[in-house]
Amino acid sequence: MATNTKYELKIGPATREGFGRALxxxxxxxxxxxxxxxxxxxxxxxHLFAKEFPERFISCGIAEANMVAIGxxxxxxxxxxxxxxxxxxxxxxxxxxxRVTAAYPNVPLKVVGTHSGISIGEDGPSQMSIEDLALATSxxxxxxxxxxxxxxxxxxxxxxxxxxxxxxxxxxxxxAAIIYTEGEKFPIGGSKTxxxxxxxxxxxxxxxxxxxxxxAEALEAEGISARVIDMYSIKPHDxxxxxxxxxxxxxxxxxxxxxxxxxxxxxxxxxxxxxTPCVMxxxxxxxxxxxxxxxxxxxxxxxxxxxxxxxxxxxxxxxxK
Amino acid sequence: MTSVETxxxxxxxxIAKRVRRDIIEMITAAxxxxxxxxxxxxxxxVGLYFDQMKHDPKNPKWTDRDRFILGKGHAAPxxxxxxxxxxxxxxxxxxxxxxxxSIYQGHPDVRFIPALEASTGSLGEGLSxxxxxxxAAKMNGSPSxxxxxxxxxxxxxxxxxxxxxxxxxxxxxxIVAIVDYNKIQLDGWVKDIxxxxxxxxxxxxxxxxxxxxxxxxxxEVRNAYVEAAATKGKPSVIIAHTIxxxxxxxxxxxxxxxxxxxxxxxxxxxxxxxx
Ligand SMILES: Cc1ncc(C[n+]2csc(CCOP(=O)(O)OP(=O)(O)O)c2C)c(N)n1
Numbered sequence: 400m401a402t403n404t405k406y407e408l409k410i411g412p413a414t415r416e417g418f419g420r421a422l423x424x425x426x427x428x429x430x431x432x433x434x435x436x437x438x439x440x441x442x443x444x445x446h447l448f449a450k451e452f453p454e455r456f457i458s459c460g461i462a463e464a465n466m467v468a469i470g471x472x473x474x475x476x477x478x479x480x481x482x483x484x485x486x487x488x489x490x491x492x493x494x495x496x497x498r499v500t501a502a503y504p505n506v507p508l509k510v511v512g513t514h515s516g517i518s519i520g521e522d523g524p525s526q527m528s529i530e531d532l533a534l535a536t537s538x539x540x541x542x543x544x545x546x547x548x549x550x551x552x553x554x555x556x557x558x559x560x561x562x563x564x565x566x567x568x569x570x571x572x573x574x575a576a577i578i579y580t581e582g583e584k585f586p587i588g589g590s591k592t593x594x595x596x597x598x599x600x601x602x603x604x605x606x607x608x609x610x611x612x613x614x615a616e617a618l619e620a621e622g623i624s625a626r627v628i629d630m631y632s633i634k635p636h637d638x639x640x641x642x643x644x645x646x647x648x649x650x651x652x653x654x655x656x657x658x659x660x661x662x663x664x665x666x667x668x669x670x671x672x673x674x675t676p677c678v679m680x681x682x683x684x685x686x687x688x689x690x691x692x693x694x695x696x697x698x699x700x701x702x703x704x705x706x707x708x709x710x711x712x713x714x715x716x717x718x719x720k
Numbered sequence: 721m722t723s724v725e726t727x728x729x730x731x732x733x734x735i736a737k738r739v740r741r742d743i744i745e746m747i748t749a750a751x752x753x754x755x756x757x758x759x760x761x762x763x764x765x766v767g768l769y770f771d772q773m774k775h776d777p778k779n780p781k782w783t784d785r786d787r788f789i790l791g792k793g794h795a796a797p798x799x800x801x802x803x804x805x806x807x808x809x810x811x812x813x814x815x816x817x818x819x820x821x822s823i824y825q826g827h828p829d830v831r832f833i834p835a836l837e838a839s840t841g842s843l844g845e846g847l848s849x850x851x852x853x854x855x856a857a858k859m860n861g862s863p864s865x866x867x868x869x870x871x872x873x874x875x876x877x878x879x880x881x882x883x884x885x886x887x888x889x890x891x892x893x894x895i896v897a898i899v900d901y902n903k904i905q906l907d908g909w910v911k912d913i914x915x916x917x918x919x920x921x922x923x924x925x926x927x928x929x930x931x932x933x934x935x936x937x938x939x940e941v942r943n944a945y946v947e948a949a950a951t952k953g954k955p956s957v958i959i960a961h962t963i964x965x966x967x968x969x970x971x972x973x974x975x976x977x978x979x980x981x982x983x984x985x986x987x988x989x990x991x992x993x994x995x
Contacts, residue, residue: 438873438906438913446907460876460914461843461905488842521752521818523826525793525841690829692820700820 404594406612411577414570414605415513417549419444421556422481426452432560433473435459435482437466442572443483443513467493467510471500474508479560486512486528486569494534501565502538509559510535513570515545516656517684517701518606520573523691529684533661535567536634542587543634545569545655545663547608550579551631558585569605569633571656573694576609578629590637596626599712599719600644600651604630604663607654607682607703614654614708625712633663641670645677650719652680652711656703659683678718680711727770729938735805736766736938740967741994742801742814748987750818753826756977757871758798760902760935760962765802767941768867772949777807780835784862787837787853791846792871792900793827794979800824808835844877846870847897851887854895865894865949873905876914881926887955888927896948897928897957900935902964908975920959928957935960968993 425432426448435457440446449456457473459466463484470482482489489512490497501508515528535543542564546552552570559566578593585591593608594615603611608629615625626648630636644651651671653664664681671677682702689701698704739762747753765788769775773786790799797817804811809823816822823832827841838849850868857864870880887895901919903910910916923930929951933940941960948956964978965971968990971982982990 436907438876440907442906458907458913461873462876462878462914465878492842492844521750521826523818523829523841525827525839690820690832691818691822691826696820 406578406593408576408578408609408612410574412549413572413574414546414549414552415442415444415572417552418511418513418556418568418570419447421553422448423451425479425557425560426455429479431477432479433457433481435466435470435473435480437461437463437484437488439484442485443511445483463488463492464496467496467508468500470508471496471506474501475504475506479509481509481511483511483513485526486515486531487526490528490531490534490567497565498538502540505540506565507563508565509568510566511568511570514572515569516571516606517689517697517703518571518573518656518694520694520697521691524688527689529658529688530661531567531569532633532657532663536666538565540564541634542566543569544631545604545633546585546631547605547629548575548578550581550583551585554583554585555631558587562587571606573606575606578608578612585631588632588635588637590632590640591629592626592640593629594625594627596624597648598624598650599715600626600628600648601654601708601712602628602630602641602644602651602663602667603654604633606656607708610703610705611654611708613705614712617705617709618712623712623716630663630667634666636663636666636670638670641667642674645671645675650678650715652682652708652715654682654708654711657683659685678715680715682707682711732766732770732938735770736762737994739766739798739801739805741991742804743797744968744982744987744990744994746797746800746814746817746824747981749815751981752818753797753981754794754979755797755968755971755982756904756964756974757792757795757900757902759966759968759971760964761795761798761869761900762966763936763938763941764869764898764900764960765798767938767945769802769806771942772945773867780808784864786864787850787866789838789846789850789866789868790828790840791868792843792874793840796824796826796828799828803835809833843871843874844879847880847883848886850895851883851892854892855890857894858892865896867896867898869898869900871905872899872901872903872910872916873913875899875916884923884926884928891953892955893952895955896945897955899957899959900962901959902962904964904973904975904978906978923957923959928955930957930959932959933961935962936966
């Protein structure tokens with residue numbers, strides 16, 4: 400049965416803002432922290448760090464591939480180096496550099512992609528990042544996280560700064576519902592069971608965590624008990640929590656603001672298939688690019704609302720029988 | 721093919737004025753978008769579509785047409801307005817910019833407007849695509865020429881300089897790159913973010929015929945295109961000195977209006993200035 404935990408899901412800051420504040424906190428505690436930016440500091444919130452530590456802020460111009468490799472050089476020389484841009488640009492333009500200058504030599508570069516997913520709205524597909532997790536998780540040795548709210552990203556940025564491997568942190572543009580309270584810890588490879596349940600498990604990350612909570616609450620009103628897990632650590636992911644979900648609920652829905660192909664769902668399915676398989680459904684962007692529109696209208700048209708998690712849950716339960 | 725006669729500068733100026741008004745109206749209606757870099761490019765685009773380019777809005781897929789690519793895709797409003805003036809797309813729907821279902825997407829999108837030559841929005845790629853098109857025209861023995869508009873911030877991308885090397889090495893003399901040198905990018909002034917100077921020397925060193933003009937002077941704009949057309953054996957680049965936000969006093973040289981829409985008051989003020 401679902402626990403009594405109630406989430407108000409009040410609207411909080413966008414995760415990119417928490418990223419910016421975490422950089423400032425890191426800058427204050429450690430003078431080795433440096434930040435590279437590619438003409439998007441106002442959008443990525445690295446401008447907060449630039450303002451306080453201008454001598455440790457490195458302007459790279461609109462040249463993401465170069466910025467990634469510059470960051471690798473800084474990181475290889477002992478700096479705690481962050482490179483940030485829109486997720487679409489830092490990962491797609493910088494991918495080869497991420498591969499050969501960070502992943503392959505295991506250089507602990509910290510890569511932050513803001514404006515991920517399709518919820519950026521009006522700018523449209525060229526700025527939307529729906530392949531970033533497929534790309535980042537394909538890089539051997541990379542740690543990849545997708546925080547759901549302000550507390551989660553603040554903690555994860557501070558934790559990963561000191562992690563001795565390359566990392567990718569996925570952040571969003573739009574305001575994110577508040578899920579956690581200050582002080583919550585987010586270990587690499589961990590997950591958070593936000594609602595317990597025994598009919599099925601909904602596994603989500605980023606913006607879809609709040610939608611999944613909403614979905615679970617609606618399902619509960621219909622007598623369906625859904626477990627909700629925030630799988631903020633995409634790589635490595637919490638294998639134990641997945642196995643438990645399989646044995647205790649026997650059905651899984653994965654919900655994410657990413658292409659269904661190559662997202663977290665595929666990795667969860669791999670984990671599920673390697674133990675005792677169970678029925679699964681996937682909520683995400685289907686093999687296509689989106690378009691311009693308000694964030695709300697896009698999430699609606701491309702199927703990323705609580706409503707879509709609910710219908711996937713019913714579908715998976717029907718198959719479970 | 722349009723532009724049977726050479727239009728007068730008075731005619732071109734009138735079009736430019738209407739285009740500026742469209743830009744302000746569209747972006748105000750959308751409540752988001754990029755006015756600064758749209759306004760700086762008006763004369764350069766009007767000069768192309770109504771004076772220099774060989775094209776036919778009634779036959780947008782005409783094989784021998786000249787092609788235009790907006791490398792700096794965020795300046796989509798200026799291109800949409802110019803294409804509407806030319807008759808490619810409906811003028812009465814310009815104010816649906818950036819709305820779901822509108823053909824006027826946030827960045828140029830060939831899925832919605834097939835008459836566009838390329839979908840852009842990720843900076844740094846347009847010149848390479850344009851070189852591919854120009855090369856194809858040469859291989860096909862077509863007189864088609866290709867024009868690519870680049871932002872000054874955009875040319876910080878390494879790919880621009882890869883394409884610059886390619887263009888001169890392969891003697892792609894049917895391409896013209898146009899740098900909208902408005903001195904401002906997203907976060908502020910180009911000279912503070914990643915200075916480009918000496919810009920003309922860079923392009924010359926990369927083997928391009930380099931023409932420097934005032935990008936708001938229609939006569940200089942025309943002469944530059946004519947000179948580029950007459951230049952054989954190497955590609956041409958026009959470095960057009962412009963003013964970001966040109967035509968609206970409070971937007972001119974103001975980094976704030978790179979990517980923010982005018983308020984209701986600002987809209988009224990801007991339209992009065994463009995009356
Ligand atoms: C590859 C890439 N990186 C970053 C951006 C985000 N961005 C959009 S416009 C812009 C500034 C462009 O400046 P400039 O080319 O000078 O354009 P203009 O001033 O003419 O508007 C940036 C960084 C992008 N669209 N593409």
